[in-house]
Amino acid sequence: MSQQPHMIGGLPPEAQPQLYLDGVSRAFDGFKAINNLSLVIERGELRAVIGPNGAGKTTMMDIITGKTRPDTGQVLWEQSVDLTMLDEADTAQLGIGRKFQKPTVFENHTVEDNLALALKGDRSPFAALFYRAAAKEAARIDELLGIIRLGDLRRRIAGSLSHGQKQWLEIGMLLAQDPQLLLVDEPAAGMTDAETMLTADLLKSIAGARSVIVVEHDMDFVRALDCKVTVLHQGSVLAEGRLDAVSAMPEVIEVYLGR
Amino acid sequence: MAASRLIDRRMGIFLAGLFVLTVAVPVGNLWIAGQPVPTYLVALIGKYLCYALLAVALDLVWGYCGILSLGHGAFFALGGYAMGMYLMREIGARGVYANPVLPDFMVFIGWKHLPWYWLGFDHFWLAAIMVVAVPGALAFVFGWFAFRSRVTGVYLSIITQAMTYALMLAFFRNEMGFGGNNGLTDFKDILGFDLASHETKVGLMMLSAVALAAGLLLARWITTSRLGKVLVCLRDAESRTRFLGYRVEHYKLFIFTVSAMMAGVAGALYVPQVGIINPSEFSTANSIEIVIWVALGGRGTLVGAALGAILVAGAKTLLTGWFPELWLFALGALFVLVTIALPNGVLGALEGGIGRLRRGTPTREAEA
């Protein structure tokens, strides 16, 4: 499963990239959704990924999380683990958390249970069978409920939440997992402007201790994140840099902003 | 604390009813003059209780985990065959051919030796282990393949059906050594108790009630644990559950195997009470009928599943007695009506109705 660690430029482990994609391609029925994609995410980095519909943003996340296997290329986690050999549960246990484009929460469980089930811990069936809630975990849930501001609704069935509330709950579940890397797909969809800004702040505050990749179409949101931006087009990186810089590039304007 | 987790209101009511039954039936059959509870009724009730346990087993996988198994008839039958093998060997030299070792049907087809897989079945304890081990092992192996490769939904239903069908064909073969068409029958006694006696029948019925209660509590314990919550997660959003780091296939495998074992126990209790086990127990129709018990009672309610089994089986006994022509019409209509009009089953509809009356307005959950 894991490979020999190999250093890039002899850097100490803390300075090594968290995630390293090299020459990744994936075709669906001959259509290249990801085409020779290379990407490096530093430890603690906040990165925004933008690109037109169908650029391959979600597919990139599928590959990182082991949902989709690339045809070629390398995906390395902390320089040592080959993510292409793992599946979704493995990558989640490694510390990669994901929020989906379409919010998916467990509709038949309460808000509280949704968070509890996401909390970091032993995931084996037998551990789950004999699990007893600990005080520390209850406290953590309270804390998370505060962050996502769903404290009043903690006993509500998640299926009855509004779209935006579900988005928040899913963010809460993501935080509960305590991941090293957060993959966040279009978190702002269905949120009010104020909430969008709150989300941006939240993500900014998370970054540093953890790495975060955010996919978003909302440019105000991306601007608010104030971070390095990667523009994806036809499955590969078109441009990288500050938002102002990339949005000034003619090729970016042509494929994306110009439309 | 633990009790309140396991026994909610509906479970409490059901268990109380079951307790009354286990006391009233023996008393009515054995001790009250004039026998207000005839012995055939005792055996019938015992049979229903086995069905109820089988329904609880299916509810565990279907109600809580979304696996519509059309293979539970097979697990039930395998448990039944394991018990039947013990009962056959118990007959000893009292068979028609008076062979002390070989069951009659083997003598009849000219076998000289007991096949290896029949060895040891003269010991009750071995048979008792096999009752859970064989269905459990089959479910484990089958599930290991199926869940690992992420076969879900109707595809899973279809291949469980194929498994059951293949087993039925296999058990119909005389060469299998399970009595072919006729199956195993003509049992004499169990652990030395005469199967024809009133006392044994009452005892078996009480044992079935205890097994049902134990099965319900076990199922309840599992479903109210965190594991049970994870099962509901993967039922509703399997992919999402994986992304939280849960190995969905392990959870499914666990519950599928436990459920198969429970079905095996139900089959094992069933066989001595009806006195026969044959390959028709493996038929497709049987396995689907179990599903309608659960659907009628209410998926994911455990108690509802048990009630559904008893209701449908009772109706079957009555209707096939009165108007045999009508039974399949009624059963067919039940399938259609329950799926369309009663998606939450009788129990769901009852409790939903009561809840709405109490609150006065429909809740948002009920709409969702």
Add this chain to the structure above:
Amino acid sequence: MTFVLRIVVVLLTLAGAQHAGAADFAKLVNALPHGSYHERADVVREIGKTGNPRAVEVLQALANDDLKVMADGTVVIVDDKTGAAVGAVEGASLGTPSADSLTRVRVNNMVRRAIRTATGMLTLRSPDPAKRLAAARDALRSASPDQIEALDAAIGAETDAGVKALLTEARAAAVLKTDAATTEKVAAIRLLEARGDEAARAALSPLATAKDPEIARAVTSALASIAETQRMWRLAQNVWYGLSLGSVLMLAAVGLAITFGVMGVINMAHGELVMLGAYTTFVVQQVIRADAPWLFGWSLAIAAPLAFVVAGAVGIAIERGIVRHLYGRPLETLLATWGVSLILQQAVRTIFGPDNRDVGNPGWMSGAFPLGQMQVTWNRLWILIFAFAVFAALLFVLKRTPIGLQMRAVTQNRAMAANMGIRTGRVDALTFGLGSAIAGLAGVALSQIDNVSPNLGQNYIVDSFMVVVFGGAGNIWGTMAGGFALGIANKFLEPFTGAVLGKIVILVGIILFIQKRPRGLFAVKGRAVEA
């Protein structure tokens, strides 16, 4: 040299017999009641050689104990039922003599054998080529040296090439039992080797241990070559059985491929729709038998469109009444349609009774014809053709007609199709109706080879699902490939495992296959499927 001499002798005796004619025949017939069984058998052989047109009738009467002697010594043939007698020699009617004035001419097995050979010889000259062919086949099977003369005569007179070849082979087989010269026997062996079937093998195998090394060698190599030929034919026969089973499976499953593939609906009542098709055929035939027997040859052609309509209408009713309410809930659909299947089964049982109903094969559907060493039954052949025709028609509907386009649009993206103005409800009903109607057609075909009973559908439901799942839902090419692959695999396994075990092996194989390719051979790919 001896060969030529023999032929001359044979021809001369034959000519003599022909010349002696009727007088000899009468003498021989009148001699029949007398003498020992041994002598009687000799007389029978002589009668065979006369070639008299009445000889067959007389000999058959003798074999059936219908040859009697009247008090005055006249030999007569008496009809068992009416008791009417005709003179054995001339065939003139002699009224109805009382039973106790007649003595039976007794025969034993030896005489019967002689009768069989003699009538065989006689039919070799029958004017009907089919009868001659059958007689030649008998001659090959019995292969006795004393037939050689008759065979030679028949070969000389034969005009039909097929019969002639068979006669020559029969003669070769007979020659092998004589003490003819080695070269002649080797030539005979070669001839039989070329024939290459079971009869040839039976004729040759006793000679494998012949004293003459040349003959033994020739026989051994001939037997090996025959074994090879037979193996090839067995293979061909298995392929044919497999194709035939495959066509049946495909017919039963292709409707399911539509409902399951296009709509994602598991229709457990599919088998019962097949059954309705079969019962429609039964009803059509009943009406024809009662009112228009001359139409019987057309009964299937009449039943097919009716079955299409009946099953299609029931299908649309199921869709509008039940399935429609359950879209997006495939497991519930499975249960509800199972309920429908129970109701349909019981309805048919109530109306038509629980037993098998008799559905007849029209003339063109019955019987078989030989193809080399295999037998091809007409009904299986027609069903294969019918299956392909249905498949082609379906392909046409799906790929080339507007309704087919709409169906495919709805399969690929229901919401989008709805937005584009396609009335998805109507398309759903039509699609389900089409799948059901095809099940009805399958029922017409199945009524010709299977028992028509209320359980007919149940026997096919598991198989049909296996075909669809194996082939890949939503792709009717997959269904065709799945049907034929499973049919052929089944028939190839059967000789090794027996039918039941073979089926079990196939089922287990499919279960394992699904693990490898959860979406079947020809999977429909895409995100929509995964969701």
